[in-house]
Amino acid sequence: MNTVNMSFPGKVTVGMGCASQWIDFCKNKDCKKVLVLSTDPIWDAIKPQLDAAAEAKLKVKTLQYAWPGEPTTEYFNTLHKEAERFGPDAVVGVGGGSVLDIAKLLAALSGRRTAIEDCFGNGKLQPRKAVLVCLPTTAGTGSEVSPNAILLDAKDGEKKGIISPYLLPDATIVDAELTMTLPAKITAETGMDALCHCVEAYMNVNANPVVDTFALRGIVLIYKNLLKAVKDGRNRPAREAMAIASMMGGLCLGPVNTCGVHALSYGLAGKYHLPHGLANALLLPAVMEFNKPKAAARFSEISRALGLETTDDSVCNAEACIDAIGGLSAACGIPQHLAEVGVKEEDIPEMADMAMNVTRLLVNNPREITREDAIAIYRAVY
Numbered sequence: 001m002n003t004v005n006m007s008f009p010g011k012v013t014v015g016m017g018c019a020s021q022w023i024d025f026c027k028n029k030d031c032k033k034v035l036v037l038s039t040d041p042i043w044d045a046i047k048p049q050l051d052a053a054a055e056a057k058l059k060v061k062t063l064q065y066a067w068p069g070e071p072t073t074e075y076f077n078t079l080h081k082e083a084e085r086f087g088p089d090a091v092v093g094v095g096g097g098s099v100l101d102i103a104k105l106l107a108a109l110s111g112r113r114t115a116i117e118d119c120f121g122n123g124k125l126q127p128r129k130a131v132l133v134c135l136p137t138t139a140g141t142g143s144e145v146s147p148n149a150i151l152l153d154a155k156d157g158e159k160k161g162i163i164s165p166y167l168l169p170d171a172t173i174v175d176a177e178l179t180m181t182l183p184a185k186i187t188a189e190t191g192m193d194a195l196c197h198c199v200e201a202y203m204n205v206n207a208n209p210v211v212d213t214f215a216l217r218g219i220v221l222i223y224k225n226l227l228k229a230v231k232d233g234r235n236r237p238a239r240e241a242m243a244i245a246s247m248m249g250g251l252c253l254g255p256v257n258t259c260g261v262h263a264l265s266y267g268l269a270g271k272y273h274l275p276h277g278l279a280n281a282l283l284l285p286a287v288m289e290f291n292k293p294k295a296a297a298r299f300s301e302i303s304r305a306l307g308l309e310t311t312d313d314s315v316c317n318a319e320a321c322i323d324a325i326g327g328l329s330a331a332c333g334i335p336q337h338l339a340e341v342g343v344k345e346e347d348i349p350e351m352a353d354m355a356m357n358v359t360r361l362l363v364n365n366p367r368e369i370t371r372e373d374a375i376a377i378y379r380a381v382y
């Protein structure tokens with residue numbers, strides 16, 4: 001059995017309508033100055049909470065996150081300067097994966113002069129001084145429970161990861177109520193990202209039975225609920241199931257992490273700035289197909305968990321699994337070909353070069369992916 005190290009947020013609260021618990025949490029931690037980072041669409045939902053926080057004698061500064069696409073180091077630095085002028089002792093992120101990643105980094109670098117560019121990689125952050133609370137408003141990235149944050153390096157345009165135990169929140173508050181107004185397209189894309197986290201953890205060379213529990217349960221919840229949430233955003237049980245599945249996917253990221261799908265999606269995101277979930281969704285069935293010779297037994301187990309018709313032939317069962325996952329993606333309205341999202345075929349070799357740089361994820365893949373393999377996978381999806 002592989003050895004894994006699992007770290008969790010200090011506290012995880014899950015339940016419909018629990019969002020305002022960040023106020024008591026900050027008060028109980030004796031915080032006085034709270035920076036809330038959020039986005040416009042969720043503002044109506046958190047405004048009453050901000051009033052309640054003020055009544056609870058918390059000095060709150062709100063920062064509006066407003067950046068199209070993946071956040072860059074430059075944008076982070078702009079927000080960091082503003083945050084430091086306020087000098088918070090707590091940072092509360094309310095938003096999707098990018099907002100939470102930035103909130104995590106703002107908390108980690110609060111009161112420190114460290115340049116963000118020096119933090120890329122594993123274990124480069126110093127202990128965090130500020131309290132960190134994360135409230136996800138999408139169901140997908142799992143950032144609310146992961147020790148990871150991703151930024152686009154403005155210097156070379158590449159997506160880079162920052163991994164540190166000091167990025168794990170002190171409190172994660174998962175309130176699916178905050179996801180109820182999420183548009184269908186974002187619901188579909190972020191939900192497929194969560195599915196990738198779970199499937200990539202399950203087919204990972206570092207897979208571990210403890211992490212498998214989260215991964216497999218997450219896959220089943222997403223398979224049964226994503227389409228419902230896409231078709232009817234007010235479907236509360238489906239939204240709740242997706243919020244929990246997203247968290248389960250996030251719990252796989254720290255100990256096991258993703259593999260071939262996310263590695264190849266870096267090429268797509270780096271060249272075309274496609275939304276993260278969309279890039280992953282496009283690649284998931286093709287990477288599973290590539291991995292089938294090494295992961296058929298694992299995919300067969302997923303087929304059984306999903307209740308698909310299975311036989312004694314693990315390859316047949318694996319094919320059923322890949323078909324089912326591709327079918328879910330298509331049913332959710334996600335494009336199935338790179339050409340549909342504006343990718344040019346002649347850019348595929350450059351995308352493969354970018355993907356080859358993501359060695360920290362490529363090494364997790366159950367089957368080695370060479371540059372030629374990456375090109376073939378992109379072409380298979382083209």
Ligand SMILES: [Fe+2]
Pocket residue numbers: 141193196197262276280
């Ligand atoms: Fe992801």
